[in-house]
Amino acid sequence: MQIRDHVFIVTGASSGIGLSTAIALTDRGAKVALLARSGDALENLAQRLPGSLPVTVDMTDFKRVREAIDTVHGHYGRVDGLVNNAGRSYATAVEEIDPAIFDEIFHLNVLGPIVAMQAVIPAMRAQGGGSIVNINSGTAFMTIPQYSVYSSSKRALLGFSLAARAELEKDRIVVSEIYPFITATNFGRNRMGNPAGGGPAASYADGDKPEFVASLILQAIEEGQAQYFANDRLRKMAGVAG
Numbered sequence: 001m002q003i004r005d006h007v008f009i010v011t012g013a014s015s016g017i018g019l020s021t022a023i024a025l026t027d028r029g030a031k032v033a034l035l036a037r038s039g040d041a042l043e044n045l046a047q048r049l050p051g052s053l054p055v056t057v058d059m060t061d062f063k064r065v066r067e068a069i070d071t072v073h074g075h076y077g078r079v080d081g082l083v084n085n086a087g088r089s090y091a092t093a094v095e096e097i098d099p100a101i102f103d104e105i106f107h108l109n110v111l112g113p114i115v116a117m118q119a120v121i122p123a124m125r126a127q128g129g130g131s132i133v134n135i136n137s138g139t140a141f142m143t144i145p146q147y148s149v150y151s152s153s154k155r156a157l158l159g160f161s162l163a164a165r166a167e168l169e170k171d172r173i174v175v176s177e178i179y180p181f182i183t184a185t186n187f188g189r190n191r192m193g194n195p196a197g198g199g200p201a202a203s204y205a206d207g208d209k210p211e212f213v214a215s216l217i218l219q220a221i222e223e224g225q226a227q228y229f230a231n232d233r234l235r236k237m238a239g240v241a242g
């Protein structure tokens with residue numbers, strides 16, 4: 001799908017991969033609605049991005065998610081793309097999983113993206129098509145002690161994304177997924193649970209640049225393949241031919 005002059009919603013635009021994606025889309029001539037909880041960060045970013053619209057929303061509050069997407073649609077009169085990027089991790093042993101935090105992670109990483117998709121689909125269908133890009137994780141294909149809740153949430157997102165892709169093809173709404181590897185953002189710092197929680201956290205600073213992941217997201221919007229991987233190792237783990 002074309003990027004220039006089209007309207008995109010980026011969730012989790014206040015930081016990391018979402019912020020880089022909002023900048024990259026604007027640089028390519030798109031108008032970008034910036035969604036996250038940190039209103040001040042979104043206002044600051046909006047001042048740098050011509051045509052953008054900051055909308056403060058907690059993606060685990062589904063009524064607010066629907067209202068936020070209505071606000072975007074009302075403001076621009078159309079919605080061409082949705083980048084479901086907001087997400088958090090949770091480090092804890094299976095033995096110690098807190099059901100309330102489990103719930104929060106699945107609301108944010110799985111149900112939030114589903115509700116956002118549900119909210120944009122009617123507008124996209126009426127316009128004759130659209131692009132939905134869900135940000136997954138290489139951990140969906142891994143067994144990492146302490147990260148079972150996070151990796152399971154991303155495995156669930158994988159299932160919903162592939163099903164939605166098949167269901168929406170007839171409406172020319174293309175659903176793609178991105179699989180970042182370790183990326184140098186605030187993700188490790190924003191993790192819930194055990195702060196020393198093992199896994200890849202120690203090496204986030206040495207990870208891929210968020211701009212690299214943003215470039216994969218723009219590639220997905222333009223090409224519309226099902227899955228994009230940050231490296232060949234992840235592609236092999238997923239069992240997808242290169």
Ligand SMILES: NC(=O)c1ccc[n+]([C@@H]2O[C@H](COP(=O)([O-])OP(=O)(O)OC[C@H]3O[C@@H](n4cnc5c(N)ncnc54)[C@H](OP(=O)(O)O)[C@@H]3O)[C@@H](O)[C@H]2O)c1
Pocket residue numbers: 011012013014015016017018035036037038039041057058059060085086087088108135136137138179180181182183184185186187188190204207
């Ligand atoms: N960094 C990595 O190594 C890595 C690897 C694989 C996949 N990913 C995925 O990449 C995506 C982006 O992560 P990142 O690395 O850019 O991390 P980040 O820098 O921590 O950014 C996360 C974004 O999500 C937003 N967010 C968190 N909770 C939210 C909520 N309840 N409602 C609305 N927005 C919320 C945050 O904004 P507010 O706090 O302002 O709400 C922030 O903008 C996530 O889905 C993550 O799972 C990251």
